[in-house]
Amino acid sequence: MNNAPDREWNSVMKRMFAGISRRYDLVNTLMTFGRDSAWRRHAVRTAMLPAGGTLLDVGSGTGKISFEAKRLDPALTVVALDLTRDMMVVGKRSDRKKRILWVNADALALPFDDCRFDAVTSGYLMRNVPDISRAFQEQLRVVKPGGRVVCLETSPPDSRLLGPLIRFHFRFVIPLLGGLISGRWDAYRYLPRSTEAFKTPEELALIMAGEGFTGITYRRFMFGTVAVVAGTRPAVPPAGPH
Secondary structure, three states, X not given: OOOHHHHHHHHHHHHHHHHHOOOHHHHXXXXXXXXXXXHHHHHHHHOOXXXXXXXXXXXXXXXXXXXXXXXXXXXXXXXXXXXOHHHHHHHHHHOOOOOEEEEEOOOOOOOOOOOOEEEEEEEOOXXXXXXXXXXXXXXXXXXXXXXXXXXXXXXXXXXOOOHHHHHHHHHHHHHHHHHHHHOOHHHHHHHHHHHHOOOOHHHHHHHHHHOOOEEEEEEEEXXXXXXXXXXXXXXXXXXXXX
């Protein structure tokens, strides 16, 4: 297998997110009007973690989902994994009590044994990986049978009534706000474009189903521009080749 395109894409993503790492959380909060924390909370609760269980947060960035999980259950063991060291450095500064294990690795090659975690979460990861199916394959592999995989992701807006206003926000407000605060205009031109071109929750659900997940659900937020999609690893492996 030729992994050169993946390595090239990863290099581009690392440079981009390294450049916006210090202001990333601030911009997210401003451009979502502070609603991003509620979506993270919903994602963690959707994971249905057992008390004191184990969570892998893939594409953790600065660890916002990881911190939310620890806030809801301090007894959890939480592993935050991200491709970009600079993002994790920002997160570690808030992790003074070292409550989280931080791992620098690729979402398409998770460095963990099979059936290692009670649940897996990701936040705004899937639109930034070169192969969505492979990312879900890896998450399915490392979650325990009966465990949940939860994806918090942006979604192309589906509101006809508010469509023009939403597109204006995506194409002009976010690039302007992100560019002014971070100084990285290219990154905040890419991020809204990647949302408009990305999969719908229904399409993500179909990909998850194709990889073997069951009980798939999704819920939209913010006029359909954000979604939480979740599926379960079957307790009994599906029959036949996958």
